[in-house]
Amino acid sequence: xxxxRKTRVYPYSIDEVWxxxxxxxxxxxxxxxxxxxxxxxxxxCFRTDPVPGFDGxxxxxxxxxxxxKELSISWRGGDVDTIVNFKLTEVSGGTRLDLKQTGFRPVxxxxxxxxxxxxxRKIIRxxxxxxxxSKFGATGADE
Amino acid sequence: MSKTAPxxxxxxxxxxxxxxxxxxxxxxxxxxxxxIAEGFSMxxxxxxxxLKMLRDAHLIKSRQVGRYRIYTIDAGxxxxxxxxxxxxxxxxxxxxxxxxxxxxNRRKSxxxxxxxxxxx
Numbered sequence: 001x002x003x004x005r006k007t008r009v010y011p012y013s014i015d016e017v018w019x020x021x022x023x024x025x026x027x028x029x030x031x032x033x034x035x036x037x038x039x040x041x042x043x044x045c046f047r048t049d050p051v052p053g054f055d056g057x058x059x060x061x062x063x064x065x066x067x068x069k070e071l072s073i074s075w076r077g078g079d080v081d082t083i084v085n086f087k088l089t090e091v092s093g094g095t096r097l098d099l100k101q102t103g104f105r106p107v108x109x110x111x112x113x114x115x116x117x118x119x120x121r122k123i124i125r126x127x128x129x130x131x132x133x134s135k136f137g138a139t140g141a142d143e
Numbered sequence: 144m145s146k147t148a149p150x151x152x153x154x155x156x157x158x159x160x161x162x163x164x165x166x167x168x169x170x171x172x173x174x175x176x177x178x179i180a181e182g183f184s185m186x187x188x189x190x191x192x193x194l195k196m197l198r199d200a201h202l203i204k205s206r207q208v209g210r211y212r213i214y215t216i217d218a219g220x221x222x223x224x225x226x227x228x229x230x231x232x233x234x235x236x237x238x239x240x241x242x243x244x245x246x247x248n249r250r251k252s253x254x255x256x257x258x259x260x261x262x263x
Contacts, residue, residue: 012246030241
C-alpha cells in the first residue's frame with residue numbers, strides 16, 4: 001500500500017477553495033468532468049479521454065463531507081482502488097490544502113492515459129522532479 | 144538483472160525532440176524503421192540510432208514480421224518508470240496547479256458580476 005500526500009497553500013479563503021472542491025462544474029475545470037454532488041453516499045464518475053486499456057472513467061463515491069474542512073471520496077478506475085482525502089485549514093495568507101491518496105495495486109492504464117494527456121514537456125519536468133525527490137528527498141539507500 | 148531501464152536512460156531518451164516525435168507517431172500506429180525515417184526525412188542510420196536509444200530505455204519494442212521489423216510503444220516500460228505512486232503524484236501536482244487557476248478565474252468572474260466603484 002502506498003500513500004501520496006500533497007500540501008498546497010492557496011491565497012484564497014477557505015470558502016473559495018471549498019467551493020472549487022465541491023462544485024461540479026468547478027471540479028470539471030480543474031480536475032475532470034463529473035456528476036459530483038456534495039452528499040455522503042453519492043456515487044459519481046470522473047470522465048476523461050479514454051485510451052486503449054483505460055475507459056477514461058473513474059468511479060467514485062462520497063465517503064465523508066464536512067464543510068468547509070474535509071472531503072473524502074473513493075476513487076476506482078483503471079486498475080486502482082484508492083481513497084482520496086482533501087483537508088482544508090485556514091492559515092495566515094490563505095488556505096492550506098492537504099491531499100492524501102491511499103491506494104492499492106498498479107495502474108498501467110491510468111499511467112498510459114496520464115502520459116498521453118500531460119504532454120512531453122511536463123512529463124520531463126515532473127520525471128526530473130520525482131527523480132530529484134527520490135535521490136535527495138527521502139532516505140538514501142546504498143545499492 | 145533488472146528489466147527496468149535506469150530512469151536516466153529514459154530522461155535522455157525523451158529529452159530529444161526527434162525521439163519524442165517518433166514516440167508520438169508510434170502512438171498512432173506501429174511502423175517500420177523505413178516508415179519512421181520517411182516521416183522525419185532522416186537517414187536510416189540516424190533513425191536506427193534514435194530507435195536504439197528508445198529501445199534501451201524500454202520506451203519502444205519491436206517485432207519481426209517477415210523481412211520487416213515493426214516498432215511499437217512499450218507501455219510496460221513506461222509503467223516501470225512511472226510507478227503508480229509517482230504517476231499519481233505528478234497527476235495531483237498538475238491538477239493542484241489547475242485548481243489555483245480555477246480559484247483565480249472564479250474570483251475574476253465574481254468581480255465582474257458584482258462590480259465595485261472603479262478607479263478609472
